[in-house]
Amino acid sequence: MNSYLVGGAVRDALLGLPVQDRDWVVVGADPAAMLEAGYTPVGRDFPVFLHPETHEEYALARTERKTARGYHGFAFHAAPDVSLEQDLVRRDLTINAMAQDADSGAIVDPYGGQRDLEEKVLRHVSPAFAEDPVRILRLARFAARFSEFSVAPETLALMRRMVDEGEVDALVAERVWQELSRGLMEKKPSRMLEVLRDCGALTRLLPEVDRLFGVPQPPAHHPEVDTGIHLLMVLDQCALQEAPLAVRYACLCHDLGKGTTPADVLPRHIGHEGRSERLARKVSERWRVPTDCRELAELVAREHTHVHQSEGFSPEARLRLLERCDAWRRPERFRQMLWACECDARGRLGLEARDYPQRERLQQDLDATLTVDLAAVSAAALAEGKKGPAIGKAVQQARLKALGG
Incomplete structure (x- = not known):
């Protein structure tokens, strides 16, 4: 023995x-x-x-x-x-x-x-590699961990045959999510998507992501232009900032709607936020993504553009943003949303080190409104004879005052 x-x-x-x-x-x-x-x-x-x-x-x-x-x-x-x-x-x-x-x-x-x-x-060690489709995901994950490693040509060819023969279609949701989530947490998650795309598995597992490659964006905001390349850069920003899994998954899904923008309006992507939110929900359901990742992904998809634009918002508009994001009940999720938005802003060619004051400003807004004594405001409103919606209005006014409005 x-x-x-x-x-x-x-x-x-x-x-x-x-x-x-x-x-x-x-x-x-x-x-x-x-x-x-x-x-x-x-x-x-x-x-x-x-x-x-x-x-x-x-x-x-x-x-x-x-x-x-x-x-x-x-x-x-x-x-x-x-x-x-x-x-x-x-x-x-x-x-x-x-x-x-x-x-x-x-x-x-x-x-x-x-x-x-x-x-x-x-x-790959032997032809037996082809018998287990999870190995395609594992290899892609290892490529994200050992980003300087290349995939042997014969191994890539074998992976392509496996995809063509439908082996990837037999993967169960739990194993796909297990490998994808681990790959997202590696030091260069973009490599995982690149390998999956090279062998054809990305279009089977994440067609919503695969559709982003080759889709143009306005170069004034996206010097890298290609939406797929932007996504890869955003994911690598997540790794550089050591973001948690929920933030990385949200970044994976934040721009999915751009893959369905009508060709006649490109490179503009009007209304992509709502489409991204729906597609993020679809991906999460397919692979049984945990609730915290799922909810953050939908929130970031819907609100990231508003966060980017928030520097020009009035106190009233910033208050509405906090309300839409359920920030007072879910403050940690709101902070993670801001983190994902910063990764999105920096995942652009030549703008990787740009300042992102929106994150700090909106965090300060959240902290300021959390200091409002809701019990005292409600008690004062009741003492004045206010009821129901009027009490809610008083709370809103107190929060708006905390924002300087």
């Missing part, structure tokens, strides 16, 4: 990166031997055990066989006679198909992972 550190832990150690998770493969053992050694079984689909002291995961070496389309269509075989090389060959990329002997520390690299790390290439 021999144990090997495998996958990302070996890859990251070779790259000099911090090792987050350590996964192990055990060769030459069966479940009975693992139980006898004190390991705790946790695997459902195949034998995985927790180490009695470190509680790290140890999986028995296994092979797999495709039985049906999609992510779940596999049969696994784990036995003492399965070799380490047989286990590693089922992995997605060569840089993830290396192992390190627990005793000697020697690197086992049967498929050229170290070479591809040195050459900065993302390459």
Whole structure:
């Protein structure tokens, strides 16, 4: 019975990166031997055990066989006679198909992972890559993490065949969202969209995003012109500012309506905000996006233009903006909306370092109106004999006064 550190832990150690998770493969053992050694079984689909002291995961070496389309269509075989090389060959990329002997520390690299790390290439291990469509998303996510890595031409060709054969269409919503959300949180999320677009998967998974590429915008506001390129720049601004997932997802969806602007009015995009809001809702429903991300995306899609223009707003107009955004009940969501708007404003060619005073000004407006003592205002209105809508009007006037109106 021999144990090997495998996958990302070996890859990251070779790259000099911090090792987050350590996964192990055990060769030459069966479940009975693992139980006898004190390991705790946790695997459902195949034998995985927790180490009695470190509680790290140890999986028995296994092979797999495709039985049906999609992510779940596999049969696994784990036995003492399965070799380490047989286990590693089922992995997605060569840089993830290396192992390190627990005793000697020697690197086992049967498929050229170290070479591809040195050459900065993302390459599939074997034709078995094509059996699991989630691997397209995983590779795109790794491209966002290791942005200086290229995709091997033969791997890109294989991904295109998978898309053409309909494998991507069998993906379940939970796995798509899991990989997309992780890719959005990488250091260069634009690379994920670029890879998905290169292999044809973007038009299957996010056709609303794919339609943005090649759509022009007014160069006075968007020197980069192309709406798709603008989106990529906005997402990378999110990463530079270390924005949370909800902000990044909102930025992904903020301009979707520009992909449906009638050709005869281009490059202007009148009314794209409402179209973007509806399309954001459609994308969120398709991939079962969490509520916080979904709600922020719809809010940013609807209001981002108003936020950009708010420097010229009167106190009354700024108050109406706060009301529409439900800012007093959801102050943190309002602040995240402003963050997304700043990323949008800076995701433009040559304007990446521009000032965005709208964010600070509207945050100050929110803070000022939150200081209004609603109970005292209501009590004073009641004392004056006011009721119902009149009390609401008094609260509105107090908030407007806090804005200098």
